[in-house]
Amino acid sequence: MNPAWRVAFYTLGCKVNQSDTAAMEAMFRAAGHSIVPAEEAADVYVINTCVVTNVGQKKSRQMIRRLVREHPAALVVVTGCYPQTAAEEVRQIPGVGLIVGNQHRPQLLALVAAAKAGGQPVSAVDKITQAREFEDLPIAALSSRTRAFLKIQEGCQQYCSYCIIPYARGPYRSRPLDSIRREVEKLAAAGFQEIVLLGIHLGAYGRDLPGVTLLDAVKTALSVPNFARLRLGSLESVEVEAGLLELMRDEPRLCRHLHLPLQAADDSVLQRMNRPYQAADFDRLLAAAHRLVPGLAVTTDVIVGFPGETDEQFERARQTIAAWPLAGLHVFPYSPRQGTPAAAWPEQVPEAVKKARAHALSEVDRQLRARFHQSLVGTTQRVLFETQGADGLIEGLTDNYVRVMAVGDEACLGRLVDVAIQSANAEFAFGVISQQ
Ligand code: SF4
DSSP, X not given: OOOOOEEEEEEOSOHHHHHHHHHHHHHHHHTTOEEOOTTSOOSEEEXXXXXXXXXHHHHHHHHHHHHHHHOTTSEEEEEEHHHHHOHHHHHTSTTEEEEEOTTOGGGHHHHHHHHXXXXXXXXXOOOGGGOOSOOOOOOOOOSOSSEEEEEEEXXXXXXXXXXXXXXXXXXXXXXXXXXXXXHHHHHHHTXXXXXXXXXXXXXXXXXXXXXXXXXXXXXXXHTSOSOSEEXXXXXXXXXXXXXXXXXXXXXXXXXXXXXXXXXXXXXXXXXXXXXXXXXXXXXXXXXXXXXXXXXXXXXXXEEESOTTOOHHHHHHHHHHHHHSOOXXXXXXXXXXXXXXXXXXXXXXXXXXXXXXXHHHHHHHHHHHHHHHHHTTTTSEEEEEEEEEOTTSEEEEEETTSOEEEEEOOGGGTTSEEEEEEEEEOSSOEEEEEEEO
């Protein structure tokens, strides 16, 4: 019988990567091993890497080298998008004992045992383009005891010209509906009040399952009774079905929040990004969604300084975005990612210009958030309280993704509570608990 290992995890990147790590932790725990904090001594260190930007890849390399240097006797395992996109490069890093691509995580324990027994570096990385099965890893809670993330979709085949993800995550794969029901039942039974459905390209859920769409996955999750709210992770605007909006209007457990990455609001920039829509399409969707779902929050991502983006194009886009009924933006200065078409294009925008554009759009973000938060003043909102600050204030989220602070006690944590919203700013809304 293998002795129990102390296993530590480092995770870089997106929520999907974090949920993959949580699932791997659950596998080790289920096999009798202990998960220790990353800064503590361990027998096995697992780094779940990210390469969405060059910086992400550099940080992954630095972390690998540091762990090898600081823990020469431990097994250092590298998994995630770095070995999947650059296996040979990772193999060349001295001291790495095991590398695992984005397809072999279910076999991780056996691979670790083999690497520890053999003393020779082990590698399990296959061509991701050939992946067909959704990796059915066990679900596990992340940090919060209130909200759980459930990954139901993997892979992307859209090939936006700035994005490396399709090369790291492979073709579309979906968690079968019965697996979704089973996992949601487990999470609800474990007491989670909010479940967030996640995917690399969530809107493509079901593309590999004939006759199945994201709407079916949402209905399947909502068919499980004993949890309070279902939230959707990031979704491509072109994949928001009318049925989903109607369900969001009619089903109070489905959060009135859509995070729809826009990336740009100028059609020629969108075309060069290989995004499958124009600004007018996004405008129409916003209008239809707000008409159908009162109180809906639509948030988005925007890349500034994409190669070839002129001052005029940016300014026009900034004004368009500022006028849209959005509840907030995430602003990303374009970061050339080696291995993507756009990184090789000559008309790169200077860093100082990117910085200035990011600053200008962050100001728009602040105004949009303040405007949306203000729209809740005078209303009563159901808030899922999660934390209590040193100042005694409790904090939580509304279904339409507004952070609310109120005077309340620990008994409110992990529960849905009605709050009368009294004031708001760009960061928070403040209210008084009106019903326990
Ligand atoms: S949709 Fe585009 S940006 Fe999103 S993961 Fe796929 S290629 Fe990347």
